[in-house]
Amino acid sequence: MTPPYAATGLRAPRPSTFEEDPMPSQERSRHDRRDDGPDDGADAPVPAAPQGAAVDSDIDGILDEIDGVLESNAEEFVRGFVQKGGQ
Amino acid sequence: MTVRRVMGIETEYGVSMPGVPTANPMVLSGQVVTAYARSRGIRSTRATWDYATEAPLRDARGFDMGRDLAHPSQLTDEWVLDEDPTMANVVLTNGARLYVDHAHPEYSSPEVTNPRDAVVWDRAGELVMREAVGVLAGSPPGVNLYKNNTDGKGSSYGTHENYLMSRATPFADIVAHLTPFFVVRQVMCGAGRVGVGVDSRLPGYQVSSRSDFFETTVGLETTLKRPIINTRDEPHAVPEKYRRLHVIIGDANQCDVANLLKLGTTSLVLAMIEDGFITEDLSLTAPVASLRAVSHDPTLTTAVELADGRRLMALELLEHYRDLAAAYLDERHGGTPDEDTAEVMHWWGVVLDHLRADPMSAAREVDWVAKLALLEGYRERHGLDWGDSRLRAFDIQWSDVRAEKGLFHTLAAAGRVESLVGEAQAADAMATPPEDTRAWFRGRCLARFPEAVAAASWDSLILEVPGQTALRRIPMLEPLRGTREHVGDIIDSAADVNALLDGLVATGEAPD
Numbered sequence: 003m004t005p006p007y008a009a010t011g012l013r014a015p016r017p018s019t020f021e022e023d024p025m026p027s028q029e030r031s032r033h034d035r036r037d038d039g040p041d042d043g044a045d046a047p048v049p050a051a052p053q054g055a056a057v058d059s060d061i062d063g064i065l066d067e068i069d070g071v072l073e074s075n076a077e078e079f080v081r082g083f084v085q086k087g088g089q
Numbered sequence: 090m091t092v093r094r095v096m097g098i099e100t101e102y103g104v105s106m107p108g109v110p111t112a113n114p115m116v117l118s119g120q121v122v123t124a125y126a127r128s129r130g131i132r133s134t135r136a137t138w139d140y141a142t143e144a145p146l147r148d149a150r151g152f153d154m155g156r157d158l159a160h161p162s163q164l165t166d167e168w169v170l171d172e173d174p175t176m177a178n179v180v181l182t183n184g185a186r187l188y189v190d191h192a193h194p195e196y197s198s199p200e201v202t203n204p205r206d207a208v209v210w211d212r213a214g215e216l217v218m219r220e221a222v223g224v225l226a227g228s229p230p231g232v233n234l235y236k237n238n239t240d241g242k243g244s245s246y247g248t249h250e251n252y253l254m255s256r257a258t259p260f261a262d263i264v265a266h267l268t269p270f271f272v273v274r275q276v277m278c279g280a281g282r283v284g285v286g287v288d289s290r291l292p293g294y295q296v297s298s299r300s301d302f303f304e305t306t307v308g309l310e311t312t313l314k315r316p317i318i319n320t321r322d323e324p325h326a327v328p329e330k331y332r333r334l335h336v337i338i339g340d341a342n343q344c345d346v347a348n349l350l351k352l353g354t355t356s357l358v359l360a361m362i363e364d365g366f367i368t369e370d371l372s373l374t375a376p377v378a379s380l381r382a383v384s385h386d387p388t389l390t391t392a393v394e395l396a397d398g399r400r401l402m403a404l405e406l407l408e409h410y411r412d413l414a415a416a417y418l419d420e421r422h423g424g425t426p427d428e429d430t431a432e433v434m435h436w437w438g439v440v441l442d443h444l445r446a447d448p449m450s451a452a453r454e455v456d457w458v459a460k461l462a463l464l465e466g467y468r469e470r471h472g473l474d475w476g477d478s479r480l481r482a483f484d485i486q487w488s489d490v491r492a493e494k495g496l497f498h499t500l501a502a503a504g505r506v507e508s509l510v511g512e513a514q515a516a517d518a519m520a521t522p523p524e525d526t527r528a529w530f531r532g533r534c535l536a537r538f539p540e541a542v543a544a545a546s547w548d549s550l551i552l553e554v555p556g557q558t559a560l561r562r563i564p565m566l567e568p569l570r571g572t573r574e575h576v577g578d579i580i581d582s583a584a585d586v587n588a589l590l591d592g593l594v595a596t597g598e599a600p601d
Contacts, residue, residue, distance in 0.1 A: 041286055041301040041381050061466045067499050068467060068483070076482035082110040083485050085239070086192035088101045088246025089311040089337065 090360035091422065091430040092353045093203050095253035095526060095568045098211045100341055101193035101246040102218055103235035103488070114192035117232050119174030121194040122187050125221040126179045129520070131539070139546035139562075149260050149322040149332065180545045182520045182536040183213060184528025191312070193246050194218065194234065199528030200547070200568050203429040204353035206523055208345050209510050213518035215343075219490045220519075236341045237488035238280065238298040241481060243288040245302040247311065248341040252334045252356060253326065253568060258363045263334065264307055264318050266362045269371045269395075270355070270410055271317050271338050272380045273403035275300060276389055277440050278351040280340035281457030283464070283475070283484035285385055292476035293385075294464065296457045298340045300384035306376050311337050317376055325547035327566045334359065343488065343497045345509035346436050346454035353433030357414045366417045371406065372396045387461060389448050404444055411437050453507045459500060460487055530571030533580045534589070541586040554586055561590060563599045571598070 073079035104121065106112035125131075178188035184199030196214035201207050218234045225232045239245045254263075279297035283289070287301045295301075308316035321335040336355065342348035361367050372395065373379050379393040383403045392400040401409075415434065418426050426434070436454070443451035452462040464480060467473070473480055489495035492502070500506055522532030527548075534550060535542050543560055544551040552561045565571050579592035593599035 061463070064463065064500060064503055064505070065466050065470055067503075068463070068496055071494055071496070071499065072479070072486060073482050076477075076479040080241075080478045080481045080485065082108065083103070083105055083235075083240050084110050084242060085103050085105075085244045085246060086114050087244040087312060088191045088193045089249065 090356075090363060091418070091426050092356045092360075092433045093427065093429055094356050094359070095200050095202060096204070096207055096352055096356065097198045097200050097251045098207055098214075098348075098352070099195060099197040099247070099249040099251070100211065100214060100236065101190055101195045101248070102490070103237050103240065103246065103485075104193055105233050105235075107230040107233060109230065113175075115175035115189060118189040118192060118194040119177040120225060121218070121221045121232060121234065122177035122179060122189060123174055124224040125187060125217055126177070128220060128224045129181070131179050131181065131535075139544040139549050139551055143546070144323050145321060147322040149320040180531065180535055180542075181217070182522070182532045183210065183518055184522035184526075184532035185210065185214065185217075186547075187217060191246075194221070199522050199532065200526040201523045201528075202525050202569075204349045204356065204433055205429055205509065207352045208348045209514060209518050210523065211342075211348060212345075212510050212515035215490055216515055216519050219492065222491060233494075234490045235485060235488040236343060236490055237485070238341055239282065239287075239302070241282070241284050241289040241484070245287070245299060245315075247299075247337050248339050249311075250336040250339055250352060250355065252336070252359055253324075254332045254334050254359060255363050256324075256328070256330055256332050258332070260320070260332075262362050262365075263359075265370070265372060266367045267355075267358060268306060268317055268376050269373050269393075269406060270358050271336075272373060272376050272393060273383060273406045273410075274351070274354065275340070275380075275384055276403045276407065276444060277354075277437075277451075277455060278340065278342060278347040279384065279455075279457040280342060280488075281460040281484075283480050289481070292474065294387055294461055294475065295384045296387055297384040299338060300380050303338060303377055303380055317380065326568050331568075340456070341488070342456055343501075344454060344456045344459060344506055346440065346507050347456050349433065349509060350436055350440060353429070354410070354414070354437055357417075357430070357433065358410060361413060361417050364417070364421065366421075367413060370396060371409070387448065387457070389444060404441065408441055408445075411441060453505065456497075459497070459506060460484070463496070463500060524573040524577075525569070527565045527568050527571035529573045530565060530576050530580070533573075533577070537580055537583070538586045538589065541589075552586055552590065554590060556587070561599075563593065 104114055104117045106117055175189055180186055186197040188195055196217055198210040198214060201210055215236060222232060222234050238248060275297040282295050282298040285291040285293045285295055302315055303317055304314050305316045307318045307320060308314060309320045311319060315337060317338055319335050319337045324331045324333045339351055342351060374394045374396055382391050383393065389402060389404055392402055393406065394400050418424060418430065440451055440454050448458060449462055451458045464483060467483060483496065486494065487496045492498045522528040531545055531550060541552050542550060543553045548565050550563045550565060552563065554561055576598055579596065580589060583589035583592055590599065594601050
């Protein structure tokens with residue numbers, strides 16, 4: 003099958019912003035971590051939602067549906083979802 | 090090369106018996122495999138797996154791990170095939186393998202030649218699991234399956250990608266140029282996760298479901314001390330010519346676009362590595378810490394530090410890889426790539442532009458964004474903190490394979506997710522193999538002569554021929570042979586398995 007946009011081909015490469023420093027210095031502290039061991043989350047920041055995460059109005063219908071199908075006893079459902087590690 | 094190469098996706102599904110958290114997951118997984126096999130008339134005592142050429146301890150860096158040093162879970166070639174349901178293992182007529190891997194049912198897709206087909210046969214796998222759940226629902230409480238990668242309590246299970254590469258490419262080049270890419274690609278193909286830390290000890294939301302579980306940069310293991318670059322060297326093909334790159338760092342995707350990009354952009358980066366196109370050193374000072382830091386920041390403002398001192402946002406590094414790929418395609422392919430490559434480059438641009446403008450604007454294309462947008466709506470409606478168990482329940486149920494229970498499917502049914510593969514096409518791929526790889530031979534032989542196939546593997550088929558005492562092993566070490574073009578007519582026109590063998594030998598498709 004041919005996707006409808008196949009004819010659009012490649013986008014022109016954009017100039018790289020590589021030389022710029024994108025980060026204010028106060029954002030850097032979270033990188034000063036040791037590079038070993040699985041993450042237990044102990045020193046991770048509580049993440050914030052991105053700007054613009056506000057709910058759009060027509061999502062209400064979906065949320066109604068979710069309220070209808072979501073497991074009623076969330077705590078028990080979460081507690082019961084226990085998996086063995088895999089690959 | 091372009092995005093086109095032999096590839097495939099393996100997915101271990103989360104498995105649970107509702108209300109019975111102590112149920113043995115190996116037994117449940119065996120029931121899943123057996124239920125599907127029976128419902129499709131596949132006899133699991135036939136079509137079993139031929140382990141003769143498997144070598145899970147072969148390391149791409151050029152040595153074998155001693156068997157006595159290996160964790161028992163790494164000895165994937167030693168399983169005894171018998172009536173034990175926890176060893177259930179079947180080959181499907183679409184060329185896929187459906188079996189119990191450790192404590193999870195796994196669907197390993199057939200070999201395909203492009204990212205779009207990888208999505209098609211991965212979606213077929215979701216429908217295989219959905220059908221199994223439907224069959225088992227007939228015996229309450231049934232078994233539920235989840236296309237996710239963690240229970241949020243410390244356990245993780247994998248979604249692996251496989252890419253056939255040239256053996257001539259030095260492995261060190263792959264490590265050098267692929268590692269930074271793998272650290273940042275999660276922002277366009279992460280599945281999202283409620284909870285931070287392997288056991289979700291901090292409340293919150295992160296980009297990838299797998300990132301917290303990676304502990305090292307390069308290694309052979311897949312079940313412990315998981316590496317960003319896995320060195321398993323089992324090509325399942327002519328070993329002198331090919332390497333199969335076994336990628337264990339990806340999340341299970343439900344969004345078609347994110348899934349397409351995961352396979353397509355990785356294939357393009359591999360093409361650039363094989364062609365020696367990337368000369369710049371993009372290596373990171375602390376890949377594992379950066380992997381987690383990027384995952385822990387859904388605002389995408391966190392920077393990663395390159396070895397040369399530059400600090401870049403994940404998105405910027407990803408844009409750089411995209412620009413490199415565009416330049417590579419211009420230079421090597423005259424800017425007019427095939428339609429598969431055009432499709433990947435199109436979506437790569439769209440998704441990066443959306444993420445750049447406002448991460449939430451990628452909600453139609455990227456799993457973690459789609460899930461977060463819905464979670465934020467749910468949080469606002471009910472006034473929930475990130476630590477609320479309803480949000481963790483939401484996260485688990487997001488990946489429920491059932492159409493009427495899976496929250497992703499609720500969102501998709503409302504037309505709020507970009508769909509690249511129609512439901513009918515995915516359903517057709519449950520029983521039909523891809524035409525352009527050896528999966529055609531494997532799957533079609535099983536469909537036409539199920540009684541005669543004694544065992545199969547990725548690179549062999551063992552036939553039991555009436556009147557002959559010895560089994561006939563047909564090697565399939567070239568993934569691009571055994572296609573419909575090569576063997577389609579022979580399989581279709583053979584009246585029986587003797588005629589099939591005669592036809593294969595006469596055309597040189599099988600040794601005399």
